[in-house]
Amino acid sequence: MPRGDASSALITDVLEEYGSATREALFEYIPSGEPRESLYDLCADYPRRGGRAMRPSLCIATARAFGRSVGEALLTAVSIEMLHNAMLIHDDIEDESEKRRGLPALHVTEGVPIAINVGDMLTLLSLRPLLDNGERLGPSLALRLLEETERMGRESAEGQAIELGWRRDNPSDVSEADYLLMVLKKTCWLATIHPVHAGALIGTAGRFPSEPVLRFGYLLGAAFQIQDDVLNLIGDEARYGKEIGGDIHEGKRTLMLIHLFEHATQGERDRLHQLMAQPRADRSAKDVQWVYEAMLSYDSVGYAQRFAQGLAGAAQYEFDRLFGSLPDSRDKRFIASLPAWVIERS
């Protein structure tokens, strides 16, 4: 795997460049009219908070690696970033998350009704750049990208439904395979599979197959998600932007929790099961601390980190199969650096 300061600087540069281009174009798609205070100002709230812009950058970089211009992929990248922000708003309500990108979540400041509606509006607005694609890319490729977006949205909502079902029913037998299927749907489709596939479709006038992208995107996205869950436990709150230990507090199923369930004593398992069944408000800081320490003592965190490393290595291998024959370019190197980066970031 490529490592070190050089590839880290490359990633920072590319995310900065494509992220700025995406955000600038994104704000053009948020109407400036009324209603402002209960709608359009709030549509711009999460995007204005920043974020890494990994998803739109991945789309643009893939199209560029195939020799296309930033402009040909930009509207699709804007749509991806808007839909990502729309989903964050609804996910934050559904997951009872209190913070997002270092600030209070939208439903915390505006209330659930307005936040639901803002998320709905951002979803609708995310269709507009895809419709505008028709002029530049032709109606057939524009329709194809809309189809892929709809597929990605469904996969994401299925993943969310699986996780919400777990929270409601509190099953104690969630396996690693169940968890990975949930991550494939809830995280990977939007974070990696769709951006890479959309970029490759733009790069090949609609002829790029989805199946190998699915494999690469799954491995990269799952490594990303597991590392994200690890950072939620052992990260630095100021840099991470969400409350540390928040996942335990929310009762979220993670690889660490599944590992802990499988290795803990019966008594610990019973306590864990009971804890997870409670409403969020009934889980105390002491409970969270107990789970956290158990995860450390059973090496559940180390296990998850090694798991993510394995996925990242496999993603590197799939990258070579998928894009190895493309000519060398900054964009190709950017994508090639991501598997190592997602597990090394803090």
Added chain:
Amino acid sequence: MPRGDASSALITDVLEEYGSATREALFEYIPSGEPRESLYDLCADYPRRGGRAMRPSLCIATARAFGRSVGEALLTAVSIEMLHNAMLIHDDIEDESEKRRGLPALHVTEGVPIAINVGDMLTLLSLRPLLDNGERLGPSLALRLLEETERMGRESAEGQAIELGWRRDNPSDVSEADYLLMVLKKTCWLATIHPVHAGALIGTAGRFPSEPVLRFGYLLGAAFQIQDDVLNLIGDEARYGKEIGGDIHEGKRTLMLIHLFEHATQGERDRLHQLMAQPRADRSAKDVQWVYEAMLSYDSVGYAQRFAQGLAGAAQYEFDRLFGSLPDSRDKRFIASLPAWVIERS
């Protein structure tokens, strides 16, 4: 206006016929796979409860009045009905409605998180029939119908944002004009403007102008909404399917409430303002009863009924300008009968 049993029977027949065709095709678009219990079974819940199917029927009837087949308009009608149900799920959460079509609202039985996600999935699924339109109607008209759908969705979300802003800020100076703009956006675009315009676009291969449809749809849709608000006060709960007086309980701005605000004494206005500022749970049955009786004593209900009649008459006039030159047909007669029907139904 056409009146009497004959036109009422025609409307019942057409709604029955096009409603069944739409529902049958709609259920084909709900995936049969997993996750079922936390997602796809619930996507079918509201559609399975029935409803008048006025929106999809209006789309099909308009296309038919232009000489097209049911099949050419069916996928668009399915999309309209799906999006309508998606919005109902989110609106019921946002408006704290407890019942829908005679049964508990989805968020009451499944909780808010799952209900938000089911609404999101139905929104995504509503795009699929529009994408499938490409095969039958060609990619250009398919893209055009997607654009119109996105516009309609935005108008609806703007209308919802206006109303949610009122609920949050509790202004006492909402005027009739403010109310009618909100209704235009929140109700008319989805209930009448979009179904008629989409049907006319299908009927004319994309060449029908939007402006005259906007006028007809606004007048018809506003008459419909005001009558709906009247029925919420004086209707029969079993037939209406929602709790009677629920709008007052929810603190919803209606034409009756605006009329009451304008005609009540200062003391009554102060009490009304205070009542509207409370959370829903703090408004008692006694408060609701007081508002209800004040609306009757100031003839606010009669005023709203006469207002709706005026709008329906104007809708009738616009219908003749819009579709008068089309050859006589059952579908044309169906649309022509709607202005009278929306204010006569109970």
